[in-house]
Every structure is written in structure tokens, then in C-alpha cells.
Amino acid sequence: MLEIEHLGKSFDGNAAVADFSVTVQDNEYLTLLGPSGSGKTTLLRLIAGLDQPDTGRVLLNGRDITATPTHTRTIGFVQQKYALFPHLSVRENVSFGLRNHYLNPVLDDAEIKRRVDAMLEIVGLRGLGDRGVGQISGGQKQRVSLARTLVTEPKICLLDEPLGALDANLRERMTVELRDIRAALGISFMHVTGNEDEALGMGDRVIVLDEGRGIQIDRPDVVFGRPRTVRVARHVNNYNILSGRVEQDQFLCNGHRLGLPEGSDGAVNYVIGVDRVSVNAAETQDAPGHVSIQAKFIASEFMGSRVLYLFEGPDDAVFEVERHLSRENPVDYGRDEVVTLSWPTAEVLTYASNGLLLHAPELKEVAA
Known part of the structure; x- marks a missing residue:
């Protein structure tokens, strides 16, 4: 030892x-x-x-x-x-x-x-x-x-x-x-x-x-x-990380309001996994318990067994969306094509001003 x-x-x-x-x-x-x-x-x-x-x-x-x-x-x-x-x-x-x-x-x-x-x-x-x-x-x-x-x-x-x-x-x-x-x-x-x-x-x-x-x-x-701090989340390199503040039980980021999970009072970072974001048609309506934003397609990167898509959200915020080719075929989005990005509110991680985790989804049990 x-x-x-x-x-x-x-x-x-x-x-x-x-x-x-x-x-x-x-x-x-x-x-x-x-x-x-x-x-x-x-x-x-x-x-x-x-x-x-x-x-x-x-x-x-x-x-x-x-x-x-x-x-x-x-x-x-x-x-x-x-x-x-x-x-x-x-x-x-x-x-x-x-x-x-x-x-x-x-x-x-x-x-x-x-x-x-x-x-x-x-x-x-x-x-x-x-x-x-x-x-x-x-x-x-x-x-x-x-x-x-x-x-x-x-x-x-x-x-x-x-x-x-x-x-x-x-x-x-x-x-x-x-x-x-x-x-x-x-x-x-x-x-x-x-x-x-x-x-x-x-x-x-x-x-x-x-x-x-x-x-x-x-x-x-x-x-x-469950990265313990927002710095860990950055090192893990699997998350979209937004900065802002909580206002009236929502996360205010560049003038846009995003739904928050419970226990997120005082959050300054709003984090969602790249594999938790869905891409839907631009006219898709919000689903219950989900957050949705409009974004346009920028580029995609083929990474062997997966594809990483880049979208530009409100106020030039860049969102990454990852898809595994074992589960679905790649999508050929048109340049500047407008889509709706959505994710479950319960899957959001939030971090306080000291960088510490406020909320994260429960871990799924790993099969033995």
C-alpha cells in the first residue's frame, strides 16, 4: 500500500x-x-x-x-x-x-x-x-x-x-x-x-x-x-457548460430562461451532458419536464464510433451534441439549418459560485 x-x-x-x-x-x-x-x-x-x-x-x-x-x-x-x-x-x-x-x-x-x-x-x-x-x-x-x-x-x-x-x-x-x-x-x-x-x-x-x-x-x-466541481466537469470534457444566474426559479443566461432542477438556488453554472441533448425539428414544441432552445447547425466531427455535432445557440453559445453510431445513423444537417435542442430538466447539473456541485441526476447502477 x-x-x-x-x-x-x-x-x-x-x-x-x-x-x-x-x-x-x-x-x-x-x-x-x-x-x-x-x-x-x-x-x-x-x-x-x-x-x-x-x-x-x-x-x-x-x-x-x-x-x-x-x-x-x-x-x-x-x-x-x-x-x-x-x-x-x-x-x-x-x-x-x-x-x-x-x-x-x-x-x-x-x-x-x-x-x-x-x-x-x-x-x-x-x-x-x-x-x-x-x-x-x-x-x-x-x-x-x-x-x-x-x-x-x-x-x-x-x-x-x-x-x-x-x-x-x-x-x-x-x-x-x-x-x-x-x-x-x-x-x-x-x-x-x-x-x-x-x-x-x-x-x-x-x-x-x-x-x-x-x-x-x-x-x-x-x-x-457527478463531477464534484465545475472544474472537474471541464476536465471530464463531456458537458455543455453555461454561465448565468438564478432568477425566479429559472436560470438566466444571456437573456434566456432555462428550466432548473430543484436544489439549484444560487447556481452560476448550468451544465448538461453532450449525450443528453436531443435534436429535433425547429417547430418542435416543448415537452413536459424538458428545456428547449433554438439553435443552428455549425459543423460535425466524425470520431470513429461517434459523431460530435456543433450548434450555435442564443447569443453565440456553442452546444455540443454527441451521438453513438452503434445506436443511430449520422445525420447530414444543412449549414445554418435551424433545429430545436432539448434536454430533460432532471438531467441538468448545477454549480454554486464557489464551484461546488448543487444538483446532479442520480447515478444509474452499473451492471455487474
């Missing part, structure tokens, strides 16, 4: 990590989501011992390792760049960590072969041990880097944007394979990324990192469906 207590680190007076605390459970896959500059890599470097914190401490299985040198921490670190030795084979790259391990170097050739072969099998590289690293794909290089770290049997593995350099197909495959590898080894993974789909799809829990602070730590379905 890894415990991080009130960790802080500043550079030139600017906080990169601020009062960060979390406990990573045994065998947990924990993802950290945040944009560039949010402190993700700095946090991993503090845990690995590559940088020293200004405040706080790091404990591994109850032992304070804050001042322990990096090479004695039994923590693996897979960095964004593969950092493989180009003149060595796949097998030699993986075995390098065993032969040169500070605490428990392995010098017996038979034992090295046994452990390297077992690790290559786990990461899906069986039969490729004798190839040069220049003869394998980007996804295979990422697995070599992972194998080199994991073959030394660390207590926890830190992954810094491990899928960032891969193309979309490889990234999708590796999201499944990384979870399978972690399960096979029975250790904890702490994986940082700026991709919300990656974070939500891979983590047992997700931490949303913003300006060096963990602003929400929860299950993926909770982070996605």
Missing part, C-alpha cells in the same frame, strides 16, 4: 503539487487525469524519489520512504519516452534491470532467462526477445519498457502517459492489455494521463488533478456522472 500525505512541491515560487494526499490500495489501478501543467509528472517524480518534496511524506507499506534514494524504493517508473537501449535486443533491454538492480541483482543466466521469458509472455512479446528494438513497433517498444520495469518485481508501478505516443488503434488495445498485465502481476499501477477516456476507462478510481491539487478522487462513474 502506498500512502501519500500532504505532498507539496514548488518551483520558483509556483506550486507544482499542493497538499496532495491519497492512499493507493494493493492491486489497485489508479488513474490521474489532468491537463499539461497540472503537476502529474512532478507528482510521479516525487513518489519515485527523483525529486524531493517541500512538504509531506511518502509511505510504502507503512515505511516512510520520503528521503529514501530512488534506487532503493522498490517502485517502478515507466516514463513517457521509452528510453530503450538501441544497440541491445529486446531480451537484453529487459534483462538490464535485473542485472543492474541495486537491491537484488540477478546474475545467474538461467534465472535471468526464466524471468525475462515469463515477463515477455505476460506483456505479449513472446518470440520477440532476440529482435533489435529498431525492428519492433511503437506499441511493442512500450511493452519492452514496461517489461524492463516490471521484471524487477516492484511493489508499485508508476506510468507517465504510457499511451501518449501510440496511435488510436494501439492505444485502445493497450488500455485493455495494461489492466490485464496488472492483474496478472497482482501489483498496483498509478497511471497519469491527459486523456479523459483513458483515465475513466482504465482506473478502479480516478483522481482529477488541477493546479497540483487532487480536486476529486472517486470511482470513474462518479467522476463522470
Whole structure:
């Protein structure tokens, strides 16, 4: 178990990590989501011992390792760049960590072969041990880097944007394979990324990192469906976010009144999911319990399994509407075509002036 207590680190007076605390459970896959500059890599470097914190401490299985040198921490670190030795084979790259391990170097050739072969099998590289690293794909290089770290049997593995350099197909495959590898080894993974789909799809829990602070730590379905703050909602990148104020039990936004769910007094942000908005003919009448506005079509973006439509609402407000192609065919709207956008009032999320959640729909139970 890894415990991080009130960790802080500043550079030139600017906080990169601020009062960060979390406990990573045994065998947990924990993802950290945040944009560039949010402190993700700095946090991993503090845990690995590559940088020293200004405040706080790091404990591994109850032992304070804050001042322990990096090479004695039994923590693996897979960095964004593969950092493989180009003149060595796949097998030699993986075995390098065993032969040169500070605490428990392995010098017996038979034992090295046994452990390297077992690790290559786990990461899906069986039969490729004798190839040069220049003869394998980007996804295979990422697995070599992972194998080199994991073959030394660390207590926890830190992954810094491990899928960032891969193309979309490889990234999708590796999201499944990384979870399978972690399960096979029975250790904890702490994986940082700026991709919300990656974070939500891979983590047992997700931490949303913003300006060096963990602003929400929860299950993926909770982070996605009930963002604790409006900043989390922006990081999740699945919502239309409007600003305004409450007046006479309605949300006033750019002179337009929108229906509000109960418990939204004092709301300054009105939020609706991109997959909760319906697109109807311009003359469609309001349905009970729904909010409707007129908008015109701007553009659409094909995203593989889904299509994102952009509409311009009142006072130039841009609304995003997402449709999954597994459920309906794409629609070819005409440029500047006028439509009615509508959504259930009960599906609206509202946030107070301090950014905290006021109202959100109940989470739907996820089938086991």
C-alpha cells in the first residue's frame, strides 16, 4: 500500500503539487487525469524519489520512504519516452534491470532467462526477445519498457502517459492489455494521463488533478456522472457548460430562461451532458419536464464510433451534441439549418459560485 500525505512541491515560487494526499490500495489501478501543467509528472517524480518534496511524506507499506534514494524504493517508473537501449535486443533491454538492480541483482543466466521469458509472455512479446528494438513497433517498444520495469518485481508501478505516443488503434488495445498485465502481476499501477477516456476507462478510481491539487478522487462513474466541481466537469470534457444566474426559479443566461432542477438556488453554472441533448425539428414544441432552445447547425466531427455535432445557440453559445453510431445513423444537417435542442430538466447539473456541485441526476447502477 502506498500512502501519500500532504505532498507539496514548488518551483520558483509556483506550486507544482499542493497538499496532495491519497492512499493507493494493493492491486489497485489508479488513474490521474489532468491537463499539461497540472503537476502529474512532478507528482510521479516525487513518489519515485527523483525529486524531493517541500512538504509531506511518502509511505510504502507503512515505511516512510520520503528521503529514501530512488534506487532503493522498490517502485517502478515507466516514463513517457521509452528510453530503450538501441544497440541491445529486446531480451537484453529487459534483462538490464535485473542485472543492474541495486537491491537484488540477478546474475545467474538461467534465472535471468526464466524471468525475462515469463515477463515477455505476460506483456505479449513472446518470440520477440532476440529482435533489435529498431525492428519492433511503437506499441511493442512500450511493452519492452514496461517489461524492463516490471521484471524487477516492484511493489508499485508508476506510468507517465504510457499511451501518449501510440496511435488510436494501439492505444485502445493497450488500455485493455495494461489492466490485464496488472492483474496478472497482482501489483498496483498509478497511471497519469491527459486523456479523459483513458483515465475513466482504465482506473478502479480516478483522481482529477488541477493546479497540483487532487480536486476529486472517486470511482470513474462518479467522476463522470457527478463531477464534484465545475472544474472537474471541464476536465471530464463531456458537458455543455453555461454561465448565468438564478432568477425566479429559472436560470438566466444571456437573456434566456432555462428550466432548473430543484436544489439549484444560487447556481452560476448550468451544465448538461453532450449525450443528453436531443435534436429535433425547429417547430418542435416543448415537452413536459424538458428545456428547449433554438439553435443552428455549425459543423460535425466524425470520431470513429461517434459523431460530435456543433450548434450555435442564443447569443453565440456553442452546444455540443454527441451521438453513438452503434445506436443511430449520422445525420447530414444543412449549414445554418435551424433545429430545436432539448434536454430533460432532471438531467441538468448545477454549480454554486464557489464551484461546488448543487444538483446532479442520480447515478444509474452499473451492471455487474
